[in-house]
Ligand SMILES: Nc1ncnc2c1ncn2[C@@H]1O[C@H](COP(=O)(O)OP(=O)(O)OP(=O)(O)O)[C@@H](O)[C@H]1O
């Protein structure tokens with residue numbers, strides 16, 4: 177242990193847990209390799225496993241087979257059929273039950289003498305607070321999302337409990353160790369953010385299959401079946417995108433009511449009307465915007481009548497279910513239409529038929545969901561609709577069409593999980609946990625599972641030291657670039673603080689302005705907050721949040737505090753930064769052009785020292801003073817040199 181090394185898949189690494197043979201063989205390794213003292217520690221310590229999915233199931237099995245006796249496990253989810261191919265603690269009879277509870281029962285059967293507690297819940301819940309985390313000797317993550325990983329990183333730092341973090345993506349995997357003050361925390365290295373696409377590309381000029389899939393899933397699906405306001409077909413484009421929201425709305429969804437079913441309109445009629453609207457009327461409107469097509473191929477409208485499958489034509493051979501007038505309660509349009517191969521790419525006729533039938537099935541069979549339906553990659557009918565809708569749009573724009581299987585992967589961001597990768601990663605988690613328990617901190621390593629040519633490799637490096645630039649485990653400040661005249665407080669809270677920084681109940685203050693969320697707010701504070709949320713940052717009380725402002729942010733549930741230095745940009749390149757902000761240390765070159773800097777100095781001024789109280793400010797001050805005592809105390813107890821304004 178402790179050496180940096182690369183292990184090829186063909187060798188037998190000395191520090192890999194055996195995964196075959198009798199349980200005696202399995203137990204032989206750590207004891208033989210590390211002695212009685214560690215064996216006793218492994219039996220005495222209490223560990224928390226977060227996530228009982230692909231990695232979590234393997235991890236729990238490996239933990240109990242390695243001698244760990246006191247385990248707690250948290251998972252929010254229930255078991256789905258699609259989990260059974262790799263989450264081996266679950267069987268068909270468990271579908272619908274809590275993952276955490278079933279996994280705990282399964283490993284208890286392997287080792288009846290263990291003491292295991294399962295929680296079905298989200299680790300973000302307040303019952304899993306710092307005191308909860310303090311009870312453990314180490315925390316082992318088997319999660320699938322950045323938000324939860326960040327939250328746990330912060331709680332582990334606050335509770336001073338070491339964390340072993342992990343992740344897999346197909347054949348790739350990673351395990352890392354995070355010890356406060358000794359190694360980097362999970363957030364010391366910037367994480368790649370999820371890919372976003374400029375709204376105008378999705379709406380007007382798609383040129384890749386993914387653009388059509390995202391359009392169908394994020395824009396069309398909510399408009400037809402979900403909450404229309406969740407659709408970017410109507411929503412204002414991101415702040416600073418330079419797009420005129422009203423113009424876009426006029427252009428794309430001139431009349432939102434046309435997406436609603438008219439009184440007495442049959443589901444089939446509605447589906448056909450939608451087809452014509454989306455693939456003929458709107459495409460022709462776009463085609464007429466000649467500027468868009470100077471250097472691109474203009475889109476081509478579709479003619480529904482020319483695309484009717486026999487099933488929808490007069491006198492054609494209709495599939496049995498439709499012909500017999502079976503009520504539309506079935507869960508799959510493809511089944512009815514006999515399109516059973518998920519890997520085949522449907523032609524335009526088939527896409528049109530699936531689109532029409534899927535819309536009708538949804539309206540008739542799932543009317544209780546209308547107005548609130550959300551796309552779910554495991555919802556077959558939803559995937560069918562998105563596949564057909566995206567393919568029809570792809571045909572209009574001359575883009576290649578995708579199979580249902582491929583579309584499901586794209587819409588659900590699915591990277592197919594490999595059970596073996598999960599098993600190897602879980603083994604590595606336990607190896608690192610044992611190093612922690614043996615207090616062999618210097619030997620803790622970050623491990624990577626990689627594929628190189630035809631070989632799979634495990635490479636390892638010593639756990640890096642904490643980064644002085646980290647906002648989470650050090651007191652570093654971060655630069656936040658945005659357009660303060662366009663970004664509203666609501667967008668700042670949703671996109672930056674909750675979306676990017678993964679805060680749950682953020683408080684923030686800047687100069688004499690303050691805002692907070694969380695429990696215990698008075699009714700008048702909530703009303704005041706609602707009003708503030710609508711304002712652009714530059715117009716917030718106390719001089720606004722503008723160029724060079726220092727924004728103090730905290731979340732007491734996560735024991736998180738940070739300072740964001742605001743850089744205002746008047747012109748914003750939506751193609752390069754579709755999120756509408758940039759958060760980080762060094763700015764990318766595109767954001768430091770002199771012309772842009774000049775525009776900023778004209779439009780904004782530093783405000784950290786400005787304490788010009790307007791009548792609004794008086795309101796803010798009074799509200800801040802009336803804030804619930806517990807919360808205010810904790811904030812005032814902040815030992816940072818730049819303190820929240822006293823009011
Ligand atoms: N905030 C959270 N609190 C508790 N458990 C969580 C949280 N976020 C994710 N999880 C759990 O982490 C596990 C991750 O496992 P995995 O990556 O195998 O995902 P999955 O949902 O089982 O599989 P798939 O996404 O492929 O359907 C899931 O069981 C999920 O419920």
Ligand SMILES: [Zn+2]
Pocket residue numbers: 360361362363364365642643646647648649650
């Ligand atoms: Zn850090």
